[in-house]
Amino acid sequence: MLAFVLSEDHQYAVRDVLETRPHGLHKRIFILSYTEFLSLPELPVATYLFLDIERLTPPKYAGSIARLDALLEKRPDLRVLNRPDQIVDRMETMSRLHAAGINEFRLVPIDTPASELRFPVFLRGVQDHEGPKSQLLHNADELAAAIAALPSPRGYGITEYIDARNADGLHEKRSYMRIGDRLFPAARDVSLHWVCKGEYTDPAGVPQPEEEIAFLRGEQDMEVMRRAFDVAGIEYGRADYAVVNGHPQIFEINTNPWLEPPENVPAKARRGAQLIIDNYLDGLTALDTKSGIPRPEWVAVPGALTLPARILQRRSLVHKVLRVFGRLHWETRVMGRLRRMRIL
Structure with a gap:
């Protein structure tokens, strides 16, 4: 059994594949929001995959770590991928890759002095996945102008450009x-x-x-x-x-x-x-096989929080009904049928 935990607004990243085609993992997958992971009194027994960690608010980040620790106290045999307390932000990730000698270029804080940079550079968000936020900047004056044009420098970093052209010049x-x-x-x-x-x-x-x-x-x-x-x-x-x-x-x-x-x-x-x-x-499938968990099972986990509920939409209503009736592991198959019927 596998349990994905990710932000509710970005679950399409896994649902668009898992709900739209035949595969052997139907009835083997739970998809939970972080709100559910923090608030449900019982949690699935599964291999856990934590996604979207950079989007967590500080309270949800701390709460997720505490709840995971409580789950593992009950079931220390469960495997966890991307433990929230072991995933760092993009700035630290890029710093590690540079320090390890893998990357020759750097992503550095927005207030890094121009004299310490290898030009050209460009600006980008340090938490989004939207790519560059500026053209290539070739000197300190161009960099200063680009930073001044931002609505706020908060949340941005400076990336040193590398020439990624291949042998064909592309x-x-x-x-x-x-x-x-x-x-x-x-x-x-x-x-x-x-x-x-x-x-x-x-x-x-x-x-x-x-x-x-x-x-x-x-x-x-x-x-x-x-x-x-x-x-x-x-x-x-x-x-x-x-x-x-x-x-x-x-x-x-x-x-x-x-x-x-x-x-x-x-x-x-x-x-x-x-x-x-x-x-x-x-x-x-290989990850699920290694879990060694033969059938759906839930375990009571202490520390469930009372969190504000979101307004139920059509998808979230189906999700809740399946959960209440102990059939949440059927969700990818059920949602797939509703997609084909154009109900979702």
């Missing part, structure tokens, strides 16, 4: 995903622009489906990527990176990555998208 971004002990390639995107978005609607994108398939079927960069995940302390997530002078350079590691369903992408990209989904489901 900007290439790769991705690897980790699920417990298993790593696999999860994307290869190419762009004419230095901001390689990896979006099919990006006019600067250069489709190379055959090259992506070859990358997805191989193990290129795996040794370095495993070390990067270990240095960051992340056991579930996706790392985006580029290879510069033969060395992977990590842009970020996202603990709640969204995988695009193959049916949503252009026809020429579907084989690659399907391969990524297949590897993802294989990784979850």
Whole structure:
């Protein structure tokens, strides 16, 4: 059994795959919000995967650590991926990767003196996944002007630019995903622009489906990527990176990555998208098998909090009904049927 714990507003990142196709994990998965993890008097017996930790408020962060400790007192045999108290923010993650000699570039605080930077640089949010917040900045004056243009410098950092162009002169971004002990390639995107978005609607994108398939079927960069995940302390997530002078350079590691369903992408990209989904489901299946938990079970855990309830929408109402009747592990199958009926 597997239990995902993540913010309610970002559960689409796992639901869009798990609810939309046949797989052997239906009736083997619980999907909980952090509010539920903190407030339910009983919790599932499962291997736990904590996602979206950077989005937690300080009270929920502290509460999640305390509740997890209480759960593990009851069931010390349970495996946990991404313990909240072992996941650090992006600034610290990038600092670790640089200190370990994996990254040659740095992400530094917004108030770092220009004299200490290697230009060009750009601004980016330190907690979001929205990419650069400025153009490339080539000197101290351009940097100062870009910072002054921000609504507030709070929540931003300065990233030293690296030239991620490949042998063809195109900007290439790769991705690897980790699920417990298993790593696999999860994307290869190419762009004419230095901001390689990896979006099919990006006019600067250069489709190379055959090259992506070859990358997805191989193990290129795996040794370095495993070390990067270990240095960051992340056991579930996706790392985006580029290879510069033969060395992977990590842009970020996202603990709640969204995988695009193959049916949503252009026809020429579907084989690659399907391969990524297949590897993802294989990784979850292997993790579930290692859990050794044969059937759904709940355990009473002390320390449940009384938290304000959100207004029930259609999806959350179905979720609550399944939970009340002890069938929450059926949710991915039930939600899938409701999607097909266009009720959700």
